Amino acid sequence: MTHDIVIRGAKAVLEDGIRIVDIATDGERIAAITDAGAAPSGHREIKADGLVALPGLIDMHSHHREPGFSHKEDLGAIGRQCAAGGVTTSVAMPNVSPPPTTAKNLDDMLELYRERSMVDYNVNASGVELDEIPKLAERGILAFKIFMVVDTGRSYPHMPGIGLHKHGELYERMKAVKATGLPLMIHPHDQALMDAIEREYWDRGERDFRAYARAYAHDDGVIWDTAVAVLLRLQEATGVRLHLLHTQTRRVVEMLRAAKAAGRAVSAEVNPWCFWLGNDWANIERLGSYALSYYVAPHHSEAVYAGFRDGTVDIMATDHAPHLREEKEPGWKDGWKAHTGTPSEQFYLSLLLTDVAAGKLSYERVAEATATTPAKLFGLYPRKGAIRVGADADVVLVDPAKRRTITDADVLSKCGWTPYAGRDVRGLPVYTLLRGEVILDDGALAVREGYGRQAVRADARVLTT
Numbered sequence: 001m002t003h004d005i006v007i008r009g010a011k012a013v014l015e016d017g018i019r020i021v022d023i024a025t026d027g028e029r030i031a032a033i034t035d036a037g038a039a040p041s042g043h044r045e046i047k048a049d050g051l052v053a054l055p056g057l058i059d060m061h062s063h064h065r066e067p068g069f070s071h072k073e074d075l076g077a078i079g080r081q082c083a084a085g086g087v088t089t090s091v092a093m094p095n096v097s098p099p100p101t102t103a104k105n106l107d108d109m110l111e112l113y114r115e116r117s118m119v120d121y122n123v124n125a126s127g128v129e130l131d132e133i134p135k136l137a138e139r140g141i142l143a144f145k146i147f148m149v150v151d152t153g154r155s156y157p158h159m160p161g162i163g164l165h166k167h168g169e170l171y172e173r174m175k176a177v178k179a180t181g182l183p184l185m186i187h188p189h190d191q192a193l194m195d196a197i198e199r200e201y202w203d204r205g206e207r208d209f210r211a212y213a214r215a216y217a218h219d220d221g222v223i224w225d226t227a228v229a230v231l232l233r234l235q236e237a238t239g240v241r242l243h244l245l246h247t248q249t250r251r252v253v254e255m256l257r258a259a260k261a262a263g264r265a266v267s268a269e270v271n272p273w274c275f276w277l278g279n280d281w282a283n284i285e286r287l288g289s290y291a292l293s294y295y296v297a298p299h300h301s302e303a304v305y306a307g308f309r310d311g312t313v314d315i316m317a318t319d320h321a322p323h324l325r326e327e328k329e330p331g332w333k334d335g336w337k338a339h340t341g342t343p344s345e346q347f348y349l350s351l352l353l354t355d356v357a358a359g360k361l362s363y364e365r366v367a368e369a370t371a372t373t374p375a376k377l378f379g380l381y382p383r384k385g386a387i388r389v390g391a392d393a394d395v396v397l398v399d400p401a402k403r404r405t406i407t408d409a410d411v412l413s414k415c416g417w418t419p420y421a422g423r424d425v426r427g428l429p430v431y432t433l434l435r436g437e438v439i440l441d442d443g444a445l446a447v448r449e450g451y452g453r454q455a456v457r458a459d460a461r462v463l464t465t
């Protein structure tokens with residue numbers, strides 16, 4: 001017999017350990033995993049000696065900009081970044097226009113993705129409209145998302161209509177989402193406290209990027225801690241499966257650890273900027289708003305890193321958030337006028353692999369945090385999330401020895417810049433396979449529009465529209 005593709009002699013990160021194997025695909029699935037050299041021939045053979053095979057990355061938190069903000073990014077640009085970065089499934093956040101707060105809007109958004117997405121996708125629907133929650137859940141989504149933040153001084157990225165923060169409103173949405181059985185992702189933020197903190201800065205005339213960074217990190221990150229404390233208590237009250245976004249303080253890691261020890265249905269993500277960007281004040285001085293997602297003081301970043309290594313912080317998702325230069329420039333003078341967020345979809349695997357090369361992380365933990373655990377938390381496993389027979393042939397082959405200095409010229413995002421420019425990384429994706437199709441081929445992009453498919457839960461009842 002002849003397989004469609006045989007990957008020969010890769011050092012594969014499998015669920016039961018790391019082994020040198022051949023990986024064979026037939027159609028969209030992994031057909032066999034054998035000892036190196038033992039697989040029958042393939043119509044296509046990929047020589048993978050010296051390469052590491054990881055499960056294709058599943059990014060549960062990416063700010064794709066369509067519909068509504070395609071000047072920042074479009075589905076073609078995000079698809080190319082995913083292929084180049086080893087990401088085979090990228091899940092969109094709901095701050096687009098019109099936002100997926102209603103079944104109608106979600107249907108339109110999913111239709112757009114069905115036509116144009118290059119990689120597998122889904123949408124984290126907004127959980128603000130109580131009556132819409134059951135209908136949204138029937139569209140095969142993986143999770144709901146609520147922002148507790150409502151921006152002051154700008155209408156993006158946290159525009160009115162997709163944020164809510166009153167405890168009673170959160171409590172009602174948690175109960176409604178609990179009834180659907182889906183997880184609820186929340187961006188924690190204590191808006192009432194933030195209003196008071198911001199006023200302190202503004203009353204002193206402090207509005208630049210430094211003031212913005214300090215305000216969000218004020219009092220050792222108090223706005224994050226009080227928000228998470230409330231959310232964890234409301235999770236206990238409602239039983240909803242709560243997934244906390246943007247983990248970035250020591251106390252949040254401690255609260256998370258305690259909640260998990262008590263057996264509660266809680267999980268959390270960390271974003272690349274917490275480890276490699278916003279944790280160094282020098283980056284903020286150098287890049288201003290271009291470095292801001294958030295400022296994370298080093299003692300917090302270290303505590304989150306320890307929690308990430310031991311699995312308390314379950315997954316890494318990008319929080320990829322491209323903005324044009326002209327949307328960042330105003331931040332030098334007025335941090336509240338700049339659009340917040342940083343792009344990272346293309347490079348986060350290399351940032352992780354650089355830490356593997358430095359002995360700070362294991363390949364196993366990288367595979368778990370970027371693919372296996374997201375797949376398990378959001379219902380995609382065992383179809384996705386691991387290199388195993390019968391699973392979708394979603395595989396990234398990386399060259400762990402390859403070094404590169406990231407530059408703006410490498411950026412495939414429409415925004416044309418990366419806050420990681422100038423950084424030396426070690427470990428680059430060379431091949432990316434999505435459902436048996438090679439979408440990054442020896443470093444060359446081979447993605448095509450419309451190949452992506454909605455990645456649904458194994459147990460989903462999906463309404464087809």
Ligand SMILES: [Zn+2]
Binds near residue numbers: 061063093320321
């Ligand atoms: Zn985000």
